[in-house]
Amino acid sequence: MCGRLSxxxxxxxxxxxxxxxxxFWSEPLQEGRFLRAASPITIIREQQSQRRxxxxxxxxxxxRTESSFKPSKYTSFNTRYDKLNVLRSAxxxxxxxxxxxxxxxxxxxxxYVNKKPIHYYxxxxxEGEAIAFGGLYREWLxxxxxxxxxxxxxxxxxxxxxxxxxxxxxxxxxxPQGDEVMNMWLDSSLTDNxxxxxxxxxxxxQDLITYQIDKPSTHQQISERILxxxxx
Numbered sequence: 001m002c003g004r005l006s007x008x009x010x011x012x013x014x015x016x017x018x019x020x021x022x023x024f025w026s027e028p029l030q031e032g033r034f035l036r037a038a039s040p041i042t043i044i045r046e047q048q049s050q051r052r053x054x055x056x057x058x059x060x061x062x063x064r065t066e067s068s069f070k071p072s073k074y075t076s077f078n079t080r081y082d083k084l085n086v087l088r089s090a091x092x093x094x095x096x097x098x099x100x101x102x103x104x105x106x107x108x109x110x111x112y113v114n115k116k117p118i119h120y121y122x123x124x125x126x127e128g129e130a131i132a133f134g135g136l137y138r139e140w141l142x143x144x145x146x147x148x149x150x151x152x153x154x155x156x157x158x159x160x161x162x163x164x165x166x167x168x169x170x171x172x173x174x175x176p177q178g179d180e181v182m183n184m185w186l187d188s189s190l191t192d193n194x195x196x197x198x199x200x201x202x203x204x205x206q207d208l209i210t211y212q213i214d215k216p217s218t219h220q221q222i223s224e225r226i227l228x229x230x231x232x
Contacts, residue, residue, distance in 0.1 A: 002167070003037030003058070003077045004216055006106040006122070012130035016103050020044050020051055020182065027055040034108075034216050037077035043100040043137055043152050046186040056100075056150035060090055062140055069140055069149045079136055079153040080170070081200045085193065091153065094136035096191045100152055101175065101182060102133040108216055109167035120216060121166045123228075124209045131206070134173035134185060134199065160202040162228055166210065176205040204230045 007013065008031055017029075022044060030042045035058070043056045060079060061072035079091035086092060106124035110117050125131050137152040155173040163171055175181055181199075184190055207230050212223035 002108055002110040004108040005035040005041060005058075005102075005104045006033050006108070006124070007031050007035060007041065007103065008033075008105045010105055010130070012125055012128050013103050013105055015128070016130040016132060016177065017044075017053070019177070019179070020101065020103075020186075022051045022053045024050060024052045025054075026052065029053070029103075030055060033219065036216075038071045041102060041152070043102055043135060043150065044186070045098070045100040045137055046188060051186070054150055056137055056152040058152060058154075060094070060136060060138055060151050060153035062138075062149060062151050064140075064142060067145055068142065068147055069151075076153055078156045078170075078172075081155060081157050081173070084155070084200070091136050091155075094138055096193055097188055098137050098139070099185050099188070100135045100137045101186065102135045102152065102154060104131045104133060106131065107133075107172060108213075109163075110216075111167055119166075120213050121210055122213055122219075126207050126209065129206060132175040132177055132182060134175045155200075157200060157202050160204060162204060171202055173199060174203075174205055175199070204228065206230050 038059045040055045041058045058077050059071040060076040062069040063072045083089045084091050084095040108122045110120050133154050135152050135154050140149040156170040160171045208228045209225050211221050211225045214220040
């Protein structure tokens with residue numbers, strides 16, 4: 001997954017947020033057509049049985065500065081599925097204790113060959129729908145200033161056959177939006193990671209619209225909009 005999200009207060013995102021039954025908002029929804037890696041985004045997490053919508057840096061590993069935090073030199077806006085059970089990896093503890101949901105309207109993918117981009121595609125949820133990305137978060141406390149900060153990543157899976165022609169490297173984890181799955185994902189008391197094995201396989205739980213753009217900064221559509229149907 002390339003490091004860009006699209007988030008709007010659309011009817012679909014509002015419906016997803018309502019379904020998640022959030023009791024506390026620390027910040028307004030972080031909106032934008034092009035939210036890039038290391039930007040602040042909104043995550044949903046659960047603490048002491050309370051659902052909280054909070055701002056987090058989209059970069060799981062942070063480094064401490066004299067007065068605050070900054071993204072680490074180690075790339076961590078995504079966490080690969082095959083690293084989740086590797087002891088001492090960045091996502092090992094978070095996968096067991098601090099999972100989150102990242103609500104979005106869509107996302108973007110860039111395909112590279114020899115480290116050069118060959119095309120850019122955007123994906124969107126259908127009208128009236130949203131995407132619930134399966135993510136991880138970490139909480140940070142600055143020992144000098146007392147500042148608390150949140151950081152997060154999106155879990156990535158092996159590439160899906162329906163998407164390989166667009167992005168051959170990986171796909172993001174999109175959670176099925178039945179209450180049971182999302183409730184389990186947010187429940188920090190569920191530390192048996194084997195419960196989530198089926199989620200860590202390539203799967204499209206919802207229909208998506210995709211189209212090619214010239215580049216993310218200008219966002220000019222240069223192909224027809226195509227429906228990619230969900231898996232049966």
